Amino acid sequence: MKPYPIRLGRLIAKAVxxxxxxxxxxxxxxxxxxxxxxxxxxxxxxxxxxxxxTLANISYILGRDxxxxxxxxxxxxxxxxxxxxxxxxxxxxxxxxRYPNRFAGDIQFFVLSLRFLPPVxxxxxxxxxxxxxxxxxxxxxxxxxxxxxxxxxIMWLAIPAFQGVPKEIEEAAFVDGYGAYSVFWRIAxxxxxxxxxxxxxxxxxxxxxxxxxxxxxxxxxxxxxxxVASELSQQGMNVPWGILNASVxxxxxxxxxxxxxxxxxxxxxxxxKKN
Amino acid sequence: xxxxSSLPVTFLVPTLAILLVLSMVPTLYAIVIALQNRELSTTGxxxxxxxxxADLFTDRRFxxxxxxxxxxxxxxxxxxxxxxIGLGVLMFEAAGPRMRNFxxxxxxxxxxxxxxxxxxxxxxxxxxxxxxxTYPYRxxxxxxxxxxxxxxxxxxxxxxxxxxxxxxxxFAVIVLKLLETLPPQPIEAARLDHAxxxxxxxxxxxxxxKAPLVSLMFVKMIESLRSFDLIYVMTRGGPGVATETLxxxxxxxxxxxxxxxxxxxxxxxxxxxxTVITFTMLWKRVQA
Numbered sequence: 001m002k003p004y005p006i007r008l009g010r011l012i013a014k015a016v017x018x019x020x021x022x023x024x025x026x027x028x029x030x031x032x033x034x035x036x037x038x039x040x041x042x043x044x045x046x047x048x049x050x051x052x053x054t055l056a057n058i059s060y061i062l063g064r065d066x067x068x069x070x071x072x073x074x075x076x077x078x079x080x081x082x083x084x085x086x087x088x089x090x091x092x093x094x095x096x097x098r099y100p101n102r103f104a105g106d107i108q109f110f111v112l113s114l115r116f117l118p119p120v121x122x123x124x125x126x127x128x129x130x131x132x133x134x135x136x137x138x139x140x141x142x143x144x145x146x147x148x149x150x151x152x153x154i155m156w157l158a159i160p161a162f163q164g165v166p167k168e169i170e171e172a173a174f175v176d177g178y179g180a181y182s183v184f185w186r187i188a189x190x191x192x193x194x195x196x197x198x199x200x201x202x203x204x205x206x207x208x209x210x211x212x213x214x215x216x217x218x219x220x221x222x223x224x225x226x227x228v229a230s231e232l233s234q235q236g237m238n239v240p241w242g243i244l245n246a247s248v249x250x251x252x253x254x255x256x257x258x259x260x261x262x263x264x265x266x267x268x269x270x271x272x273k274k275n
Numbered sequence: 276x277x278x279x280s281s282l283p284v285t286f287l288v289p290t291l292a293i294l295l296v297l298s299m300v301p302t303l304y305a306i307v308i309a310l311q312n313r314e315l316s317t318t319g320x321x322x323x324x325x326x327x328x329a330d331l332f333t334d335r336r337f338x339x340x341x342x343x344x345x346x347x348x349x350x351x352x353x354x355x356x357x358x359x360i361g362l363g364v365l366m367f368e369a370a371g372p373r374m375r376n377f378x379x380x381x382x383x384x385x386x387x388x389x390x391x392x393x394x395x396x397x398x399x400x401x402x403x404x405x406x407x408x409t410y411p412y413r414x415x416x417x418x419x420x421x422x423x424x425x426x427x428x429x430x431x432x433x434x435x436x437x438x439x440x441x442x443x444x445x446f447a448v449i450v451l452k453l454l455e456t457l458p459p460q461p462i463e464a465a466r467l468d469h470a471x472x473x474x475x476x477x478x479x480x481x482x483x484x485k486a487p488l489v490s491l492m493f494v495k496m497i498e499s500l501r502s503f504d505l506i507y508v509m510t511r512g513g514p515g516v517a518t519e520t521l522x523x524x525x526x527x528x529x530x531x532x533x534x535x536x537x538x539x540x541x542x543x544x545x546x547x548x549x550t551v552i553t554f555t556m557l558w559k560r561v562q563a
Contacts, residue, residue: 009472013369017378020362024381024444027396028388030407034399043405045413092290099283107291109558114298115497116554120522121543124529124536125304128313148297151290180280209389211504212522216530226391230508233395241399248395255387263383270452 028252034245042241057242061250070228071250073139077214077224078207080143085150085203090196092151093158094184098170108159114152122148123216130217137219145213150203157199160269161192198265201258208254225251302547309541315534327541337542339516340524346431347520351438351499356492358443363450364476379448386445394508397437398424424510427517434502434509434518442498446491453484490561493554500550521546 033049034042035058041051061067096104126145130136165188173183189196214224223231229247309327313320331337362382366375385393400408403422412421423433457480465475481488503522506512512519512527519527521542529539 010369013365017362017365017370017374020444020447021378021381023440024385027400027407027440028384031396031399045404045418047405047407047410088290088293091286095283095286099280101283107287110291111294112558113551113555114294116550117298117302118500118522118543118546118550119503120525120539121305121547122298122301124525124540124543125301125308128308128536129301129304144297148294151294151297155290180282184282184286205387209391211389211391211507212501212526215507216526226389226504229395230391233398233508241405244395245399248392252388252392255389256384259380259383259387262387263380266379266383266448266452270456 031245032249035242035249037242037245039240039242042245054242057240057246058249060243061246066223066228066231067225067247067250070223070225073142073218073222074208074225077139077142077146077222078204080139081146081150081207082154082200082204084143084147085154086200088147089151089154090158090189091184093155094162094188096155097159097162098188108156111152111156114148119212120216123213126213127216136217137222139222142214142217142222142224145217146207146210149207149210153203153206154199157202158192158196161195161199162188164195165191195265195268198261198268201261202265205255205258205262305540305544305547308537309544311537313537315530315536320537323537327538328545330538331541331545336516336519336524340519340521343431343516343518344520347435347502347518348496348499350432350435351442351502352492352495354435354439355443355446355495356488358439359446359450359491360481360488362444362447363454364480366447366451367454368472375451379451382444382448385441388441390441390504391508393437393441394505397433397440398509401433425514427514430510430514430517434505437505437509438499438502442495446495449491450484450488453487454480457483486561493557493561496557497550497554500546 030047036053036055037048037051038054038056041048096107122145126141127136130138130141135141169191170183170187173187178186209226210224211226211230214222214227215230218224218227229244229251232244232247310322310324311320312323312327366378370378388396397408400406401422401424403409403420403425409421409423413419423429461479461483462475465479470478500522502520503526506518506520506523507526510518512523516524525539525542525546528542529536
């Protein structure tokens with residue numbers, strides 16, 4: 001009836017969306033560009049878009065022992081915690097999803113409530129405990145602490161994933177003489193695999209990005225990459241900005257590698273809801 | 276056959292036992308420490324019972340931190356939901372399937388970043404002389420200096436912007452997916468009744484999505500409590516105490532300034548009690 005205002009409204013809507021899309025990625029793109037700049041090209045009053053790129057910042061970052069140690073610690077701590085989360089979280093989630101008992105609701109609430117705990121409230125006593133048993137500032141201490149996060153998150157996300165496996169397939173396997181454990185191994189796990197990988201990727205991103213607990217539980221040996229990166233900036237703005245930007249890029253790359261997996265996971269969650 | 280299997284016991288008991296130990300030991304120990312007077316510099320300690328808690332309520336910096344935390348919670352949760360619903364509806368109305376997928380991918384990127392990275396990205400962008408975010412201001416005013424992170428009035432909002440950049444855009448994707456799960460009939464019925472587009476969303480679609488939107492807000496409220504990394508990197512609680520939230524103050528009492536671990540733990544225990552009570556009540560209401 002009123003074609004004109006509607007078309008104008010659509011145009012404005014599209015412009016707002018385009019602006020939001022630009023704002024979503026531009027700060028990150030700019031950081032990546034700055035990582036390729038010499039310091040003189042960064043410290044300019046008018047932002048420079050055209051410059052001679054340099055790999056000096058990136059090679060400096062990758063050549064520093066503290067960064068490499070942080071990278072190693074992050075990979076080992078997060079990788080181990082995720083593996084423990086898989087080993088303990090997936091079976092427990094399957095049991096909750098497929099063998100309902102009267103505690104199922106309480107178990108789910110308990111697992112979720114672990115997310116309510118303020119990280120400081122966990123980190124302060126753990127620091128004292130690890131100091132007392134002599135494990136403060138070691139990777140095992142960090143791995144055990146992170147396992148609390150990964151187990152609970154993987155379990156929470158895997159319960160609906162296992163519930164999404166058609167019951168008929170499992171029933172058919174029982175009829176074929178499979179035992180309860182082989183139904184889990186051979187049927188439920190492979191069928192739910194896609195959603196489960198999403199849940200596992202999410203738990204990895206969560207612990208990779210974790211900062212407060214790592215900061216409180218490490219002083220020199222067990223520092224993870226986020227801590228090392230934040231320390232680079234504590235030396236004031238004297239540190240060449242290009243180097244800082246390069247460290248931000250290095251820190252951000254692993255979670256971004258999971259972009260495809262996680263957005264697929266999101267889609268599958270909502271497709272399930274629709275059906 | 277299924278009923279008599281040992282699987283639920285062998286699969287559940289070890290995991291739950293480990294989760295219980297890993298969560299209860301630090302929680303109970305936090306309470307124990309809060310009732311003592313431990314400091315990082317000394318090894319001895321004695322029981323002081325509730326004097327740490329009594330001290331807290333006369334500590335003006337603590338009361339300021341409570342207020343900053345409440346402000347932070349309100350600003351980030353409200354702004355995130357407004358951005359999410361606004362952009363979600365816009366995508367639903369004005370973007371085709373292909374563009375929707377494209378925007379969804381873009382909008383997920385910020386939330387995947389480590390908060391330390393996000394904080395750095397924006398700390399550079401906010402730099403008064405060389406930052407990209409302050410450049411438009413310099414351009415318009417002919418080189419005047421605007422330093423959002425060093426002004427008490429703007430610092431909290433400048434940091435909150437980063438939080439909303441991460442979560443608001445991400446939640447916009449979820450709002451879009453929720454809108455897509457709705458049946459088309461009520462929307463078409465409203466269209467036939469000559470409802471305008473915004474009316475359709477205000478009176479039909481968003482009320483239909485009330486329950487998931489409330490859950491979403493609940494998730495954001497929990498997530499907003501974890502503001503420490505952003506604030507630590509961007510302002511360290513400053514300027515003054517303008518952005519000093521509870522976890523930031525607990526950290527600086529326990530580690531940076533005085534090493535009063537027990538005092539910091541008392542704060543953490545109060546936070547824990549407040550959040551567990553609030554969220555247990557909210558969760559039961561959401562579930563009901």
